[in-house]
Amino acid sequence: MRNSFKETIIEPLQEFYKNVLDFLPDLLTSILILALGVLMAAVFKKASARLFRIINLDKLSEKYGISGILKKWGLKDSVSGLLSKIIGGLIMFAFLIISLRTLNVPTIEGFLGDLFLYLPNVFVAVLILFAGYFLSDFLGRTALIASVNAGLKISGSIGKFVKLTVFFLSVTMALEQLGIGKETVLIAFAVIFGGVVLALAIAFGLGGQDAARDYIDKRLKGEEDKDDIQHL
Amino acid sequence: MSPQTVSEDIQGLLSGISEADILVGIPSFNNAKTIGHVVRAVQAGLARYFPDKKAVLINSDGGSTDGTMEVVQKTAIEDFHSIFVSHQINLMKITTPYHGVPGKGSAFRAVFEIAKNLNVKACAVVDSDLRSITPEWIDLLLRPVIDMGYDYVAPYYLRHKYDGTITNSVIYPMTRALYGKRIRQPIGGDFAFSGQLASFYLSKDVWETDVARYGIDIWMTTTAIANNFRVCQSFLGAKIHDPKDPGADLSAMLYQVVGSTFDLMETYYDVWKDIKASEPVNTFGFRYAVGLEPIEVHIDKMIDRFRLGTKELSGIWGTFMPVDLRGFICNDLSVVPNEKFNLQDDIWVDIINAFALAYHTKKINRQHLLKSLTPLYIGRVASFVIDTWHSNADEVEEKIENLCLSFEKKKNALIDEWDK
Known part of the structure; x- marks a missing residue:
């Protein structure tokens, strides 16, 4: 009876106690690293904010229109504020990872391993989204200006259509990079894009037969209402 | 080289x-x-x-x-x-x-x-x-x-x-x-x-x-x-x-x-x-005057092109143009009746100087900037045609002279902005 009590109750408790004692130094180290991380993040955030102020980053961002883009996205921070927050966040994140690894818990280590393997995908996806945003803005604007200069009444819609299409394409690529619904997203994009083009073709073909004929006649036969003004 | x-x-x-x-x-x-x-x-x-x-x-x-x-x-x-x-x-x-x-x-x-x-x-x-x-x-x-x-x-x-x-x-x-x-x-x-x-x-x-x-x-x-x-x-x-x-x-x-x-x-x-x-x-060389043959100009169509620009491109212009100038072009001028359409010399000089400064400071892509000038230029030409429809060559030259003087008058303001 006595032996049985020792085996079932005392020994597991002793084992647990031993494990806790073994784990405590790791936990304390981990907490210390985390605290150091909080401190370092705050210091780097402040120092980088000061550095950005010295090099007049906000003025430069204003000049090159980056501040305008942030405002458009609804971000109230200045560029220097945002960048210093990102730097602080990255340092905090690095220390958090180190502190978690210090715990030496197999489950956490496995999770961190998976996370590290996946992180490059997230990084590339974010890059694709950024590039997609800027490219969509650029191409949308190019299409808008070109169609205004061609005198097309639907210039605004053309610009928006080009912008949204390019951005949607970049979102599709980013999701594919993250491995989320690979085929579904691609098929959805193809169906929507193809559908829009088909709808436009049918609409123009059926609804605008006369307009299309007039336009082609004028273009091909040179019957446009041209001014005699020589610009150069 | x-x-x-x-x-x-x-x-x-x-x-x-x-x-x-x-x-x-x-x-x-x-x-x-x-x-x-x-x-x-x-x-x-x-x-x-x-x-x-x-x-x-x-x-x-x-x-x-x-x-x-x-x-x-x-x-x-x-x-x-x-x-x-x-x-x-x-x-x-x-x-x-x-x-x-x-x-x-x-x-x-x-x-x-x-x-x-x-x-x-x-x-x-x-x-x-x-x-x-x-x-x-x-x-x-x-x-x-x-x-x-x-x-x-x-x-x-x-x-x-x-x-x-x-x-x-x-x-x-x-x-x-x-x-x-x-x-x-x-x-x-x-x-x-x-x-x-x-x-x-x-x-x-x-x-x-x-x-x-x-x-x-x-x-x-x-x-x-x-x-x-x-x-x-x-x-x-x-x-x-x-x-x-x-x-x-x-x-x-x-x-x-x-x-x-x-x-x-x-x-x-x-x-x-x-x-x-x-x-x-x-x-x-020996200077002489030129006869002015009537030519075909579609002023209404030109003003329409200007208005299309003010409707669609005001956002782009807003990134570099002074607020009051953009307001005048996009709000005031775009609603006047065609026969009263007038893009005056001073406004035109302000527009060109704003474009020159934006080109200098690279505020937006230079190709976008310059190509967005087209509707404004068409508006200016329409205004010039309305203004000079009955003018002879000398009178037209006088109007161009006035425009030149406006450019010269506003040059100091351009330099001040350029140096900022």
Whole structure:
């Protein structure tokens, strides 16, 4: 009876106690690293904010229109504020990872391993989204200006259509990079894009037969209402 | 600097010629229909006005496929003595394809290189699509260089009041306000210059830039003025040339011409910031008035294009234009009845200065910036047409003069903003 009590109750408790004692130094180290991380993040955030102020980053961002883009996205921070927050966040994140690894818990280590393997995908996806945003803005604007200069009444819609299409394409690529619904997203994009083009073709073909004929006649036969003004 | 644009064969030919007094360059690209007339006029002009000078005619071709170079080689005044009984012709004719960046600037570069090799006193370049060129043009262009010591002779043409609207509304007033010389046709296309200036042009490292492609005319004029070469202009009479390619769109033209002018503002800021007023330059030739034939202009359509721009592009303009200026253009001006549509001189100058400053500060992509100018320019032309519909040539010239004065008046404000 006595032996049985020792085996079932005392020994597991002793084992647990031993494990806790073994784990405590790791936990304390981990907490210390985390605290150091909080401190370092705050210091780097402040120092980088000061550095950005010295090099007049906000003025430069204003000049090159980056501040305008942030405002458009609804971000109230200045560029220097945002960048210093990102730097602080990255340092905090690095220390958090180190502190978690210090715990030496197999489950956490496995999770961190998976996370590290996946992180490059997230990084590339974010890059694709950024590039997609800027490219969509650029191409949308190019299409808008070109169609205004061609005198097309639907210039605004053309610009928006080009912008949204390019951005949607970049979102599709980013999701594919993250491995989320690979085929579904691609098929959805193809169906929507193809559908829009088909709808436009049918609409123009059926609804605008006369307009299309007039336009082609004028273009091909040179019957446009041209001014005699020589610009150069 | 990039390698020479003239082939070794031509270099050999030039060393055979050794020296010449006059060089006339004709840049061409698929101008077989018109270049024959231009070559004949040049030959006749050289024979009549410079019979004792050794002259070379260069056709610098950009790879024509319509036989332009063959036309140049074969063209001759068949019965020369019936035209100029007492004159001889001392002319060497060379046709050469140029190498390098395709464009009028590279064709001109080949002319500068040959001028330097032959150590010529004076050069002239004339467009290959001219229908109105006469032998007198050669005298009017070259004489100020040869006999009067000028380095650069710009053309001064008779043109319809609605011809050259980019020149009249942007390039002439801006060049005059910036550099202080009243050269009426800074991008005329037909110029004369001294051998010394040709060598100076050649020494500039611009032959891989847009200057080599399309910006050569304004670059030559501005470079001559900004570097204190002696400049003048010659009255050549009417300018009639082949209609431009109908496919060449207005926004591309504006992009090229205005972009080149803005680029030069960057290069010569130290020169133009100190120039406070403009002065006339000597003008040679006999000036006469031009009859104004009625032409077809669709003002309502032009104002519609302006309004489409104000509706769709105000967001883009908002990134660099002062709030009150954009407000006036997009709110006030876009709702007035067509017959009262008036984009005044002051507003137009503010617009151009805002574009120049945005180009300088690179606030938005430069191609977007310049191409978004098109609807505003069309609005300005519409306003000018409404304002001058019943005006004769002198009255129109007076209005252009007023615009120039507005540009000059607002130059200090431009400099203040430029320095910020």
